[in-house]
Amino acid sequence: VVFVNKVDLADPELLELVQLEVEEQLAAYEYEGVPFVYGSALGALRAIEASGDPDHPDCACVRELVRQLDAHIPAPERDTDGPFLMPVEDVVTITGRGTVVTGRVERGVLRVGDEVELVGLLGASDAPRQVVVTGTQAFRRDVAEARAGMNVGLLLRGVKRDEIERGQLLVAPGSVKPHTQATAEFYVLSAEEGGRKKPFGTGYAPQFFFGTTDVTGTIDVGEAGLVNPGDRATIRFALIKAVGMEPGVRFAVREGGRTIGAGVVTEVG
Structure with a gap:
């Protein structure tokens, strides 16, 4: 869903051109038939502040945006049955x-x-x-x-x-344990994807990002010897501090402020 903002300041004749340009960009990523909603977010806020009425005509664009979101974006599945x-x-x-x-x-x-x-x-x-x-x-x-x-x-x-x-x-008590070592399936971003330009081997020590934390760790690539940008590999890693993790946990790896790869833990310990 695309919300075109500040329509109260724009030339009405340009709105159709704006939609055509955005649709062209979205089509390049296989997003076709995306609904467009036009309005002024600031105008809606000012109308609410002045009148206190959410049904004010200037708020119609926001109501329409919510309606389109409900109609086109499925509610995410929530795992409420698993341990907290x-x-x-x-x-x-x-x-x-x-x-x-x-x-x-x-x-x-x-x-x-x-x-x-x-x-x-x-x-x-x-x-x-x-x-x-x-x-x-x-x-x-x-x-x-x-x-x-x-x-x-x-x-x-x-x-x-x-x-x-x-x-x-x-x-939940006993559901997740802290670990410093794990096995993972890992994808290394290519240089074209913003990753490394050179391969790495055992002993490489980047930053691992799990959820809300980051911690330094060393990678063991095993018999592969070297892992090249763009490769998928099974790796072992050892962290300098224990992190709560379990099989299925996803992580990112960064070096020098840029993401160089991502993986998923397959075995802990």
């Missing part, structure tokens, strides 16, 4: 309340009073720590539960700010 898992994106201290972690729930359902484990990172010898969730919020409102797909803040009992860090996982 949420990567920690940020940690804050709220005076009088305690420590709150924020993130997007990737799977499962969590309710106030449930016990979870903090898995991965911090010290090398830190074992998963069990904590109790005493409050959940979404969009600054208290909610009874946190479900897969929601961005939430979780209030944790008895945990200090410096005892949690971005990149850890909050999981």
Whole structure:
């Protein structure tokens, strides 16, 4: 769905030309028949602020955009049956309340009073720590539960700010373990895709990005000897810190500020 904004400032005769140009660009990526919605986002906001009426005529474009999104974009599937898992994106201290972690729930359902484990990172010898969730919020409102797909803040009992860090996982007890080593199927971007220009071998040490964290690791390419840009390979890697992971976890690999490849974990340990 394409929303053409600021139509109140544009020459009406140019709108058809704009649509034709955008349709041509989309067709190059096999997106044909995409619906277009015209309007002014700022005009809609000003109408809401002035009248408080969401049915104001100037808000019609936003209502139409929502209708088209509902009609053309399927609702994403949410894994609410699996064990709870949420990567920690940020940690804050709220005076009088305690420590709150924020993130997007990737799977499962969590309710106030449930016990979870903090898995991965911090010290090398830190074992998963069990904590109790005493409050959940979404969009600054208290909610009874946190479900897969929601961005939430979780209030944790008895945990200090410096005892949690971005990149850890909050999981159902015993469901995910921290690991430093794993086997993965890995694709190396070609130079044309923005990746490396030269091959690499065992001992190559880039940054691995898992969810909300990044950690240095070394790669073992095994009998392959060298892996060239554009290749797919089975690799082993060893991280300098333990990360909560399991088979099926996806990761990206970066070097010098650019992504050079991506993979999926097939075996841990």
